[in-house]
Amino acid sequence: MTRLEHPINTHWDFISEDHPEFALPSYAGPRTQVSVPHTVREVPHHNFSESDYSFISWYRKSLSFSEAHKGKRTLLHFEGVMLAAEVFLDGQKLFEHQGGFTPFQVDLTDHIVPGREHLVAVKVDSRERTDIPPYGNLVDYMTFGGIYRDVYVRVLDPxxxxxxxxxxxxxxxxxxxxxxxxxxxxxxxxxxxxxxxxxxxxxxxxxxxxxxxxxxxxxxxxxxxxxxxxxxxxxxxxxxxxxxxxxxxxxxxxxxxxxxxxxxxxxEFRADGFFYLNGRKVILRGMNRHQTYPYIGAAAPKRLQEKDADLVKFDLGCNMVRTSHYPQSPHFLNRCDEIGLLVFTEMQGWQHIGDQGWQDLSLKLLEDLVVRDRNHPSIVLWGARVNESPDHTLFYTRTNRLVNRLDPTRQTGGVRCFFGSEQLEDVYTMNDFAAKLTKYPAERYLVTEYAGHMFPTKSFDQEPRVVGHALKHADVLNQIGVLGISGGIAWCAFDYNTHATFGSGDRICYHGVMDIFRQPKFAAHLYASQQRPEQKKVLFAATYWTRGDVDEGLINPVWIFSNLDRVEVYVSGKFEGEAQRATCLYPHLPYPPFRISNISGGWGENFGDLELRGYLKGEQVKTHRLAADGIPRKLVLQADDAEIHADGADLTRLSLKITDEYGNALPFAWGPVLLDCEGPGVLVGENPLVLPGGQAAVYLRSTLISGTVTVTARVQGLPVQTVQVKTLEVGVQPVLEAVLNG
The missing domain is CATH 2.60.40.10 (Immunoglobulins)
Known part of the structure; x- marks a missing residue:
């Protein structure tokens, strides 16, 4: 027979405490029904502790199988459980897995009786255990607990x-x-x-x-x-x-x-220092990506995983992503395959190498990563070293030998943060946060992090900070061109939750070119402007256009990020002149930023709306306007998707902005926004919602009921906004022999 594989993501019972009796059919205590991907506890987007989710919890689900399964192999496949899992069947422990980023399977074949209802239970340990990578020391990211990726039943021939x-x-x-x-x-x-x-x-x-x-x-x-x-x-x-x-x-x-x-x-990363794809030199322009999201941690379904890949490729105009610092969702990698986004993926960890048992477990998890992902054409480099860890000749000889044996077709890299580190990998991959990058004398060299914590920037920071953040990235991109190396991967795509030792004290590292809600900072528009205009036409004035937010009350110069040929600048409808490309400062960028100085808007002058008109091949193709009064005029509510699946786990982002009359988010218009939800859906996030930087988001999660969900958003003084999302019934494969509870 052809193999059967079916997701069993719905109708799991969950308790957020360690209760071993939950594995037994006799347990009659309280429980909550959930769908996976699932996080053990939803949290605010900031200002929370890892203790909120670092505990032992349990999941369970009833399954039965027909006589047709006799003589077949019946497996449970878990794509990811954070951080350790013990799997029970009818109270008997069958399997234990350590490590939250790679899949594992449990063979049920010898333990099931056709026609009988069986109880599968999973004990999930989400504590930061020092015996399991990445832990053992400080870690600059969070590992939110739960069965946070898909679960499948597989039925196979012997x-x-x-x-x-x-x-x-x-x-x-x-x-x-x-x-x-x-x-x-x-x-x-x-x-x-x-x-x-x-x-x-x-x-x-x-x-x-x-x-x-x-x-x-x-x-x-x-x-x-x-x-x-x-x-x-x-x-x-x-x-x-x-x-x-x-x-x-x-x-x-x-x-x-x-x-x-x-x-x-x-x-291939070649000895001339450059990367070649199909014989063509490609300068790598990439982003580091954490797999976590506000509110839901890492429990993001297929839709959100794919959206992240699209943001890096199409919104930011990048051609590479690094899955820092662990294996990420198959849905994310599948989407990278589909859209042509190159991937540098690496073993799990952060700066720490543990004892022999820790190292042996790391080798096993690295093997699982390579075997799982080696058929993805998007992956061009394996990370065979724990990010920013010290040299360890024996351990990294083992990791490189393992990767080369499992996949001799790809090169290895090993991300370090100090020059002179021993190179056992094929490519010298380096986190270089210096103001001036160094061209290290290695034949094959790639900058794998830059900017980041050297210039943390919030979407609601003062204008000089958010402009300076964008120009910091422009400067590093230009230096990469000066050095003549294969490219660079910025730290990082999105702001992310982290431990108290890092970040801004509110459990967020504000290192992203987009905020934690995946909404753009000024630097995101800088990256977007480096792609060809036939891919996406970009015209963005990097200013709040408010005199009092800059030193001396003078908005001078105005920086403009654009890949168009020519930009005209108008204030109050009056032509101020053409902006000029800053090619002298950024000669190695595909599209250096424009700038214009000494335009209207100084003290005692008419201060009206700013308008940019962008031209391509002599034709006006794009306009960007900013209002001068700074008064909130609109509340904007948008759903990323008009339809989601009624499986209890699917999510779509609901973005909110308070804007001027032209649709620009007002960085100091914070709301709050009150949200109402009617129909078969659940809002995930804070309500009322404050909009840091004038923009934020919540998610809409489906239930198991199909229908239409209406979400209403209200903020004082602005028109009420509504959006509708349909939840579609999910079909079940009729050929599947497993009878699922519910």
Whole structure:
């Protein structure tokens, strides 16, 4: 049979305390019904403690299986449980997993009886245990607890496909081919012979290549066989501009089938110091990304994971993301594959190396990461070193040897924060926060963090700070061009929650070019302006246009971030002149910022609305206006999605802004905003909601009921705003034999 895989994310019972009796059917105490992804406790967006979620909790769910499951392997697959998990069936402990960022499976086969209802229970330990990475010392991020990624039931034949590893070879030549390692698992009591078939399907699901092989697999053993796909005519490469994906279909004739999305591409950090993708030099412009969100911690469903990738690629105009400092959601990586966003992913940890047991566990979790993710064409570099940790020759020799064995096709990096650190990896990856970057004498070199804590900036800071923050990033991007290196990855994309030792004392590190709600600071517009105008036309005046928020009351100069050819500046409808590109200051940026000095608005002068008119190829294509009076005129409420799934876990962001008459967020118009929700949905976030920097967000979570949700937002003195979101019924695969509770 073809494998069955179905999410079992709904109808989990949850208690937020350590109660071992919860694993037993006899438990009759209180509980809450939840869907996963789930966080053990929702928190404010700031001003909370890690103790709010660092405790032991329990989840449980009833499952039963039909007679059709006899002779099959039945597995529970958890994509991620933070930080440690113990899994029970009918009160019997079957499995324990340590580590919150990689998946694990529990084999139920020998413990289930068809037709009988069984109780699965999971004890979740969300404490910051020093025996489990990343802990052991201080950590500059939070590991919010819970079953925070998807859970699946898998039903497999006794002889099934354990995993596959796809490698495109000679893809830039006239005779490209692919090698595919297929690992078979024979869990039966006799040796088996398998007729393997591999098909390569294009985006239209048409076969472009195929091959077969006969393989023998001994009793209770794993066997890996390598097959080759040749005669690949008219091959389309995966690239950041054209991320073409194929489907690799591996089948055991008459049995198991596994589909994997793959891409053909060649990536390499070369000895000349640059990165090449498919033989073309690409200057890497990237962002570091934490997987956490306000209110929900890390328990973000597929929709939000994909949205983050889109923000980095399309809103910020970047071509790379670093999954700092741990493996991240498969949904996020899948979206990077789809949109052509390069990925540097790394092992979990932060500055600390523990004892031998800690190191051995790190090696196991690193292996899980590589095996899980090595078919993603977007991944071009493995992080085989704990971020910013000290040198450790023995440990990092082991990590690099492991990665090279599991995936010899990609290079390794190891992010450090001090020059002279021992290089055991292929690429010298360095967090360089100096005002002037250093070109370290390594053949292959990548700056993996810059700016960040050297210039923390809130969206509601004084204008010189938020402008200076953007120009700090512009300066580093320019220096990367001066040094002639492969590129840089900024710290960081989004503000994030952290421990008290770090950040601004309110449990937020304000290091992002976007705030914690994924809304832009001025620096976000600087990055957006570095992409080609055919990708996105950008015109943004980096000013609040308020005289009293700058020294001496003089807004001089006005900085403008744009990728257009020409910008005209008007005040009160009067032409002030053309802004000039600051090419002399930023000659190595694709699109240096514009600036204009000594325009109207000084003391004693008419101070009217500011208007920018942007031109491309002689045609006016974009306008940006800012009101001079600073008076709130509008409350803006927007939902990222018009429809979400009625599965009890799906979320869409509801963004709120108080703006001037032209739609610009007013940085000191904080609300508060009162929110009401009618229909089958639940608001997640603070209510009433204060808008730091004039903008913030909450989330709308679905229930298990389909329908229309209406959210209403009110703020004193402005018109009431409403938005509607439909929640759509989620279909269940009729072929699935598992009968789920509810």
């Amino acid at each position: 002889l099934h496909i354990e995993n596959v590893f796809f490698r495109g070879v000679d893809v830039l030549t006239s005779r490209p081919f692919a090698e595919v390692d297929v690992t078979l698992n024979n869990t039966s009591t006799s040796s088996k012979q398998a007729e393997l078939e591999i098909q390569l399907l294009d985006a239209a699901n048409q076969q472009v290549a195929a091959t077969t092989a006969t393989v023998s697999v001994e009793v209770h053993s794993l066997h890996t066989h390598t097959l080759k796909l040749e005669n690949l005519a008219d091959l389309q490469l995966w690239d950041i501009e054209n991320p073409y994906l194929y489907t690799l279909r591996v089948s055991i004739r008459g049995g198991d089938t596994l589909d994997t999305r793959v891409g053909f591409r060649e990536s």
